[in-house]
Amino acid sequence: WQFIRPKDRSLPPVVFHWIPFIGSAIAYGNDPINFLFRCREKYGDVFTFILFGRRMTVALGPKGNNFVLGGKVAQVSAEEAYSPLTTPVFGKDVVYDVPNEVLMEQKKFVKFGLSIDNFREYVGMIVNEVETFMNTDPAFKIYQFDDINEWGSFHAMKTMAEITILTASRTLQGREVRENLDKSFADLYTDLDGGFKPVNMLFPNMPSEANRKRDKAQKAMSDFYVDIIRKRATGNHEHDHDMIAALMQQRYKNSRELTEREVAHIMIALLMAGQHTSSATTSWAFLRLADNPDVTEALYREQVEHFGTGEEGKFQPLTYESLKTLPILDAVIRETLRVHPPIHSIIRKVVSDLPVPPTLSAPSKDETFVVPKGHFILSSPAVSHVDPRTWKDPLVWDPSRWNDAEGVAQQASKAYSDEHGEKVDYGFGAVSKGTESPYQPFGAGRHRCIGEQFAYLQIGTILATVVRKVELRLESGFPKNNYHTMITLPKDPCDIRYRRRHFD
Ligand code: HEM
Numbered sequence: 001w002q003f004i005r006p007k008d009r010s011l012p013p014v015v016f017h018w019i020p021f022i023g024s025a026i027a028y029g030n031d032p033i034n035f036l037f038r039c040r041e042k043y044g045d046v047f048t049f050i051l052f053g054r055r056m057t058v059a060l061g062p063k064g065n066n067f068v069l070g071g072k073v074a075q076v077s078a079e080e081a082y083s084p085l086t087t088p089v090f091g092k093d094v095v096y097d098v099p100n101e102v103l104m105e106q107k108k109f110v111k112f113g114l115s116i117d118n119f120r121e122y123v124g125m126i127v128n129e130v131e132t133f134m135n136t137d138p139a140f141k142i143y144q145f146d147d148i149n150e151w152g153s154f155h156a157m158k159t160m161a162e163i164t165i166l167t168a169s170r171t172l173q174g175r176e177v178r179e180n181l182d183k184s185f186a187d188l189y190t191d192l193d194g195g196f197k198p199v200n201m202l203f204p205n206m207p208s209e210a211n212r213k214r215d216k217a218q219k220a221m222s223d224f225y226v227d228i229i230r231k232r233a234t235g236n237h238e239h240d241h242d243m244i245a246a247l248m249q250q251r252y253k254n255s256r257e258l259t260e261r262e263v264a265h266i267m268i269a270l271l272m273a274g275q276h277t278s279s280a281t282t283s284w285a286f287l288r289l290a291d292n293p294d295v296t297e298a299l300y301r302e303q304v305e306h307f308g309t310g311e312e313g314k315f316q317p318l319t320y321e322s323l324k325t326l327p328i329l330d331a332v333i334r335e336t337l338r339v340h341p342p343i344h345s346i347i348r349k350v351v352s353d354l355p356v357p358p359t360l361s362a363p364s365k366d367e368t369f370v371v372p373k374g375h376f377i378l379s380s381p382a383v384s385h386v387d388p389r390t391w392k393d394p395l396v397w398d399p400s401r402w403n404d405a406e407g408v409a410q411q412a413s414k415a416y417s418d419e420h421g422e423k424v425d426y427g428f429g430a431v432s433k434g435t436e437s438p439y440q441p442f443g444a445g446r447h448r449c450i451g452e453q454f455a456y457l458q459i460g461t462i463l464a465t466v467v468r469k470v471e472l473r474l475e476s477g478f479p480k481n482n483y484h485t486m487i488t489l490p491k492d493p494c495d496i497r498y499r500r501r502h503f504d
Pocket residue numbers: 078103107270273274275277278281341342343346347440441442443444446447448449450451452454455
């Protein structure tokens with residue numbers, strides 16, 4: 001501990017590494033959770049590691065989450081951390097290409113489109129897309145043949161990626177996007193997505209074939225949305241329940257309307273923000289259900305209890321209101337997001353020297369650490385979510401732990417107080433939206449996700465629709481995590497076996 005302390009005693013300890021520029025990139029890149037837990041054992045809750053020449057100061061635990069997510073705009077910046085990755089993909093003048101106060105206004109515009117009225121319309125549309133997919137896509141061939149004894153199989157990730165984009169485009173993205181999904185839009189999406197890689201955060205503007213394709217696709221997709229906006233400006237679209245319609249009605253505080261390009265680029269940002277996060281969560285949820293047939297059965301029984309018609313296999317339609325009254329479905333999603341949060345690291349750039357509060361990590365009574373301007377700070381929901389100091393049997397996927405959500409919160413608060421001699425109150429259900437919560441799949445603070453309700457609606461409707469029709473089993477062992485992509489995904493093989501439900 002002593003010898004790795006930097007000469008400047010105000011700096012946090014630096015993780016030991018052999019190769020100067022590369023630092024801990026390989027250990028962090030291959031398995032960030034394991035790496036961060038190992039570092040915490042050696043260095044405590046606050047330490048710095050080197051990532052291709054960048055100084056990343058990690059802050060763990062609830063106070064660490066608060067330090068990163070509760071940071072003031074004058075001290076920490078999300079846009080300086082993320083924009084090299086996001087601006088070439090989303091386009092100019094939105095999200096991290098604008099000052100924080102403009103992003104805050106743009107998030108309000110999007111919230112306007114994520115209204116309960118719209119959500120009510122979406123549930124039936126999502127059910128319809130999933131049912132059509134199951135009735136026509138080769139992934140569900142066995143289901144279509146109506147052979148109740150044969151098992152088929154689908155690739156969790158590939159299948160959920162398709163279902164997610166079909167359902168998101170039918171609802172939020174709007175009719176024109178959905179109609180073009182089988183045509184030009186799909187290729188544009190593939191090329192744009194090919195340039196949405198973590199490496200671009202570290203080495204922006206690196207000339208590569210993938211980035212050349214990304215730039216071309218960004219321009220074409222931006223034009224595609226602008227074309228929709230222009231066409232809509234002339235017709236009668238009062239009845240459109242999608243995000244384009246919502247954004248076209250918004251004005252900034254200075255009463256300026258959004259430009260066509262701003263609307264187009266916000267739409268691209270939402271497409272990218274929702275696609276991988278939701279499709280990864282749905283894939284993990286199905287993999288967990290396939291691995292736990294008893295939970296799948298409980299989930300099915302919940303559907304029968306709430307929507308059964310008395311005739312097995314026949315159900316009343318799902319609705320927005322009824323989705324909110326299904327505790328098992330809710331717990332399955334909540335627990336999946338605990339064990340498999342799509343975003344494992346949240347990053348900010350330090351823009352003015354940032355003292356670390358003594359309650360988080362004080363090297364001694366008269367010293368405090370300072371994270372200098374130019375460093376990055378990092379918090380990890382994925383570490384908080386499986387921290388044995390907070391959770392009982394943290395690595396076990398057990399939705400029933402959420403039956404007593406208040407108990408989870410009390411247990412977590414007590415575990416923290418016992419260890420640190422200091423009180424925290426996580427609030428109801430350990431899922432408080434506070435920056436100190438140990439449960440943050442959607443982040444917290446000013447950059448908190450605005451897509452949470454939509455994601456629950458989309459994922460919940462997909463899970464319920466599929467579970468009503470088929471039983472699930474895992475094809476082989478439970479897949480490991482692939483951390484090399486933007487979002488934590490299941491590694492291959494991740495096939496799920498399914499069989500049409502038996503109704504006598
Ligand atoms: C922000 C997770 C779905 C739009 C975030 C953040 C997280 C997150 C962790 C905070 C990032 C940070 O602080 O650096 C998730 C998960 C999702 C999901 C786990 C699904 C399971 C969606 C969807 C949308 C969306 C469906 C759009 C409809 C956004 C936006 C932000 C955000 C606009 C704000 C960025 C900011 O203020 O800096 N999300 N998200 N997300 N997400 Fe989501």
